[in-house]
Amino acid sequence: xxxxxxxxxxxxxxxxxxxxxxxxxxxxxxxxxxxxxxxxxxxxxxxxxxxxxxxxxxxxxxxxxxxxxxxxxxxxxxxxxxxxxxxxxxxxxxxxxxxxxxxxxxxxxxxxxxxxxxxxxxxxxxxxxxxxxxxxxxxxxxxxxxxxxxxxxxxxxxxxxxxxxxxxxxxxxxxxxxxxxxxxxxxxxxxxxxxxxxxxxxxxxxxxxxxxxxxxxxxxxxxxxxxxxxxxxxxxxxxxxx
Amino acid sequence: xxxxxxxxxxxxxxxxxxxxxxxxxxxxxxxxxxxxxxxxxxxxxxxxxxxxxxxxxxxxxxxxxxxxxxxxxxxxxxxxxxxxxxxxxxxxxxxxxxxxxxxxxxxxxxxxxxxxxxxxxxxxxxxxxxxxxxxxxxxxxxxxxxxxxxxxxxxxxxxxxxxxxxxxxxxxxxxxxxxxxxxxxxxxxxxxxxxxxxxxxxxxxxxxxxxxxxxxxxxxxxxxxxxxxxxxxxxxxxxxxxxxxxxxxxxxxxxxxxxxxxxxxxxxxxxxxxxxxxxxxxxxxxxxxxxxxxxxxxxxxxxxxxxxxxxxxxxxxxxxxxxxxxxxxxxxxxxxxxxxxxxxxxxxxxxxxxxxxxxxxxxxxxxxxxxxxxxxxxxxxxxxxxxxxxxxxxxxxxxxxxxxxx
Ligand SMILES: Nc1ncnc2c1ncn2[C@@H]1O[C@H](COP(=O)(O)OP(=O)(O)OP(=O)(O)O)[C@@H](O)[C@H]1O
Ligand SMILES: [Mg+2]
Numbered sequence: 315x316x317x318x319x320x321x322x323x324x325x326x327x328x329x330x331x332x333x334x335x336x337x338x339x340x341x342x343x344x345x346x347x348x349x350x351x352x353x354x355x356x357x358x359x360x361x362x363x364x365x366x367x368x369x370x371x372x373x374x375x376x377x378x379x380x381x382x383x384x385x386x387x388x389x390x391x392x393x394x395x396x397x398x399x400x401x402x403x404x405x406x407x408x409x410x411x412x413x414x415x416x417x418x419x420x421x422x423x424x425x426x427x428x429x430x431x432x433x434x435x436x437x438x439x440x441x442x443x444x445x446x447x448x449x450x451x452x453x454x455x456x457x458x459x460x461x462x463x464x465x466x467x468x469x470x471x472x473x474x475x476x477x478x479x480x481x482x483x484x485x486x487x488x489x490x491x492x493x494x495x496x497x498x499x500x501x502x503x504x505x506x507x508x509x510x511x512x513x514x515x516x517x518x519x520x521x522x523x524x525x526x527x528x529x530x531x532x533x534x535x536x537x538x539x540x541x542x543x544x545x546x547x548x549x550x551x552x553x554x555x556x
Numbered sequence: 557x558x559x560x561x562x563x564x565x566x567x568x569x570x571x572x573x574x575x576x577x578x579x580x581x582x583x584x585x586x587x588x589x590x591x592x593x594x595x596x597x598x599x600x601x602x603x604x605x606x607x608x609x610x611x612x613x614x615x616x617x618x619x620x621x622x623x624x625x626x627x628x629x630x631x632x633x634x635x636x637x638x639x640x641x642x643x644x645x646x647x648x649x650x651x652x653x654x655x656x657x658x659x660x661x662x663x664x665x666x667x668x669x670x671x672x673x674x675x676x677x678x679x680x681x682x683x684x685x686x687x688x689x690x691x692x693x694x695x696x697x698x699x700x701x702x703x704x705x706x707x708x709x710x711x712x713x714x715x716x717x718x719x720x721x722x723x724x725x726x727x728x729x730x731x732x733x734x735x736x737x738x739x740x741x742x743x744x745x746x747x748x749x750x751x752x753x754x755x756x757x758x759x760x761x762x763x764x765x766x767x768x769x770x771x772x773x774x775x776x777x778x779x780x781x782x783x784x785x786x787x788x789x790x791x792x793x794x795x796x797x798x799x800x801x802x803x804x805x806x807x808x809x810x811x812x813x814x815x816x817x818x819x820x821x822x823x824x825x826x827x828x829x830x831x832x833x834x835x836x837x838x839x840x841x842x843x844x845x846x847x848x849x850x851x852x853x854x855x856x857x858x859x860x861x862x863x864x865x866x867x868x869x870x871x872x873x874x875x876x877x878x879x880x881x882x883x884x885x886x887x888x889x890x891x892x893x894x895x896x897x898x899x900x901x902x903x904x905x906x907x908x909x910x911x912x913x914x915x916x917x918x919x920x921x922x923x924x925x926x927x928x929x930x931x932x933x934x935x936x937x938x939x940x941x942x943x944x945x946x947x948x949x950x951x952x953x954x955x956x957x958x959x960x961x962x
Contacts, residue, residue, distance in 0.1 A: 365956050368877070370876075370877060370955045370956050370959070371954075371955075371956045390881070390882055391881050391882065391883075394876065394879050394880065394881040394882075395879065395881075397876075397877060397878065397879050398878065398879020399879070403877050403878070405959070409870070409873075409874045409877070409959065410874075411871060411874060411875075413572050413573075413576060414572075422875070422878050423878045423879055425561060425565055426875075426878060426879040426880050426881075426884065427879065428558055428561065470878070
């Protein structure tokens with residue numbers, strides 16, 4: 315059984331009399347543990363696909379199975395549960411709660427999952443230490459750098475041990491150095507067996523993935539294995555390569 | 557997510573949101589504060605009036621029937637009843653002989669006279685002529701001395717019992733017992749002083765003097781207007797006793813069969829009924845005004861909650877993306893609204909309490925726990941009701957759209 319199975323997935327937007335085909339009949343399977351990049355020009359439907367995969371949005375038509383359960387037939391509450399248990403989101407604009415400190419931000423999914431206070435505190439601390447922010451737990455988002463904010467967001471995405479980590483332009487708001495930090499985190503997670511899907515329009519980001527899907531006008535233009543994925547370890551050896 | 561955790565988390569969010577917008581929350585709360593001040597003051601006033609009234613009424617006695625010329629509350633036209641014959645002392649004696657269901661039968665007659673003692677004088681004092689059993693029917697107590705004896709009631713020496721006010725007016729330091737006062741030119745010996753009554757809005761008075769009814773008749777009024785107090789054996793027998801009394805009176809006054817009564821048998825119930833009517837109307841008007849001010853306060857809350865939801869659309873999106881259910885978001889905003897209102901309620905109580913202390917000088921009773929609790933519950937309910945629509949809107953938001961908002 316595949317982790318993700320989608321068939322003829324379509325998402326339409328009605329704008330007055332005009333119908334926009336954000337996604338047209340997209341079919342796709344993704345296996346457990348894949349590191350996948352979704353690419354394509356602006357407006358090609360990357361975010362739309364991402365929102366559908368993350369159960370934030372429901373398709374106009376088509377099938378979507380996650381871990382064997384039919385997501386396209388679920389109600390709001392079930393979708394919320396799936397988002398809580400199975401999905402970890404990382405957004406371009408971090409999307410942290412501005413008034414809460416890093417620890418509370420990371421605890422939030424656990425609060426909604428119903429963990430007791432002490433347990434969720436420990437889990438959140440562990441996740442923050444994992445992204446090397448053990449010394450910043452009581453900082454509010456505006457007291458952290460962009461890279462640190464994105465690491466808090468990643469800790470939040472990880473803390474509940476989701477099946478998939480979905481990242482929409484995770485390095486879009488970061489300079490290239492900090493972007494590399496984030497990508498090395500993804501790489502590490504991927505090595506540990508996490509499933510990672512990254513939406514990006516930067517080739518530099520996409521080349522870290524093991525598989526690259528390119529969208530154009532809501533259709534899959536190509537779906538190829540990256541034969542020679544770029545790793546951060548190789549980054550260290552870069553001078554030898556050149 | 558458990559409901560307990562949900563509420564704790566929501567409370568924390570609500571407090572943080574209130575702290576972040578102190579001025580705005582404060583101004584919004586003002587509407588609720590005013591509403592709750594009105595609720596509690598109105599509640600205290602109504603409660604106070606009821607209590608005072610009950611005290612006064614209990615002085616009338618639940619088990620006493622008042623035989624008088626007219627019924628207290630009747631729809632008879634005045635010109636039809638004005639020629640009724642008087643109730644007299646003889647009527648009282650006749651009742652006393654015939655009645656079976658009464659404990660005591662006591663006549664009372666009234667006169668206004670000038671009372672003098674040495675160089676002090678008071679004009680237009682209520683002089684009550686009655687018999688030795690009056691205190692059994694009226695249920696008052698004597699603070700010093702004694703009440704009149706049966707022999708005195710039948711017309712022995714001229715003695716009197718002073719009401720508390722008169723006693724303090726004439727005798728500041730010395731004891732009035734054994735002293736003589738002049739009532740309308742006749743000398744009376746003081747044998748007792750009555751304990752003070754509870755007062756109610758100036759109603760009921762201790763400014764009176766009790767004398768034997770025979771003395772009143774011979775000295776001030778040969779044909780006094782008499783009312784007869786009939787204390788019934790048991791409260792449960794009120795209706796039967798009333799019927800018995802009615803029969804006796806019709807016989808004494810020879811009312812032909814088929815003709816309506818030419819007298820009134822009054823009882824506390826009639827008074828209470830009328831009071832409840834007036835009190836009910838008062839409460840309705842009060843509640844309407846209160847409701848109006850709370851309604852205005854509630855609209856303010858609703859308005860601010862809509863603003864709050866709109867401002868925090870992104871936050872709602874984030875929470876939903878992370879796994880918050882509709883119910884969670886709904887509860888979060890409901891609790892926020894309820895918290896604002898509860899704050900308003902507490903402030904309102906803090907303002908209303910000293911005012912009720914001042915009010916208690918005129919009405920019995922300050923703000924009761926019940927009124928305070930009702931105030932808090934009302935503020936809570938206002939919060940939940942007015943917060944519902946905004947919270948509902950927040951809970952229904954589509955996460956993608958909410959996340960996209962800035
Ligand atoms: N809420 C919406 N209402 C109407 N049209 C929408 C909506 N969301 C997306 N679209 C349209 O769907 C298409 C795909 O949008 P999408 O956001 O998926 O693009 P994208 O590939 O993520 O682009 P970018 O790289 O700029 O983020 C676009 O044409 C867009 O205008
Ligand atoms: Mg996009």
